[in-house]
Amino acid sequence: RRKPVRPKRVLVKLSGEALAGPQGSGLDGATLTALAADIAKASHEGVEIAIVVGGGNFFRGLQGLTKGLDRPSADSIGMLGTVMNALALEHAIESAGAPARAMSAVPMPSLCESYARRRALDHLSNGKVVILGGGTGNPYFTTDTGAALRAAELDCEQLLKATQVDGVYTADPKTDPSATRYESLTHAEAIRKDLKVMDTAAFALARDAGLTIVVFSIAEAGALAAVLRGEGRATYVTP
Numbered sequence: 415r416r417k418p419v420r421p422k423r424v425l426v427k428l429s430g431e432a433l434a435g436p437q438g439s440g441l442d443g444a445t446l447t448a449l450a451a452d453i454a455k456a457s458h459e460g461v462e463i464a465i466v467v468g469g470g471n472f473f474r475g476l477q478g479l480t481k482g483l484d485r486p487s488a489d490s491i492g493m494l495g496t497v498m499n500a501l502a503l504e505h506a507i508e509s510a511g512a513p514a515r516a517m518s519a520v521p522m523p524s525l526c527e528s529y530a531r532r533r534a535l536d537h538l539s540n541g542k543v544v545i546l547g548g549g550t551g552n553p554y555f556t557t558d559t560g561a562a563l564r565a566a567e568l569d570c571e572q573l574l575k576a577t578q579v580d581g582v583y584t585a586d587p588k589t590d591p592s593a594t595r596y597e598s599l600t601h602a603e604a605i606r607k608d609l610k611v612m613d614t615a616a617f618a619l620a621r622d623a624g625l626t627i628v629v630f631s632i633a634e635a636g637a638l639a640a641v642l643r644g645e646g647r648a649t650y651v652t653p
């Protein structure tokens with residue numbers, strides 16, 4: 415069994431749905447408050463935390479295609495959604511008692527700071543939770559890729575992928591009752607077994623950068639702080 419060694423700096427990927435609550439879209443106040451409390455707790459326990467937030471609770475680029483938009487325009491709207499989530503998280507985390515700073519990959523200086531690697535590193539070493547909106551700042555990418563990119567360039571020890579299930583399974587546990595959870599596996603095994611840990615581009619980047627990906631469930635209160643303590647259920651995908 416692995417030793418619970420607390421990482422110094424991590425990147426957490428939160429999908430937009432993690433902020434949406436039971437209705438599945440937009441922002442849910444109670445969900446946001448619970449999530450922010452969990453993040454503030456983990457921050458107070460001494461882990462430097464960067465967050466890349468998705469935007470699926472507002473808009474996904476692929477949805478826009480069905481409305482007749484072209485991909486770059488649709489993805490621009492998607493990126494704006496992720497910045498809305500970053501601003502909501504910034505306020506919620508500060509309200510929960512931890513200093514936080516939203517940064518956008520797409521400059522919009524009257525709303526929040528623009529992303530710059532050195533500045534983000536400064537905020538992290540000063541104990542601020544850094545919330546990264548705008549994904550990579552480019553169309554044709556996802557916030558999963560943004561998460562792998564920022565985790566690599568910000569020297570994060572782990573990329574924590576928050577999902578609705580508590581790890582990577584042999585099959586979909588919602589449809590296959592015989593599915594079992596992996597405690598750990600390597601990047602190569604994940605590819606060989608065709609296990610969907612993150613989207614293909616994001617996973618390739620994470621693997622090339624030698625990042626450990628931790629897949630865990632954000633559904634229970636306190637889940638993030640527990641996983642960072644080495645407690646709680648998760649799958650560790652390692653080089």
Ligand code: UDP
Nearest residue numbers: 430468469470474475489492549550556557
């Ligand atoms: N997006 C983009 N470039 C990026 C990240 C995101 O264009 O680097 C757009 C894309 O349209 C995507 C949307 O923003 O569908 C929302 O992000 P994502 O789907 O990753 O959110 P999640 O599923 O994690 O909530």
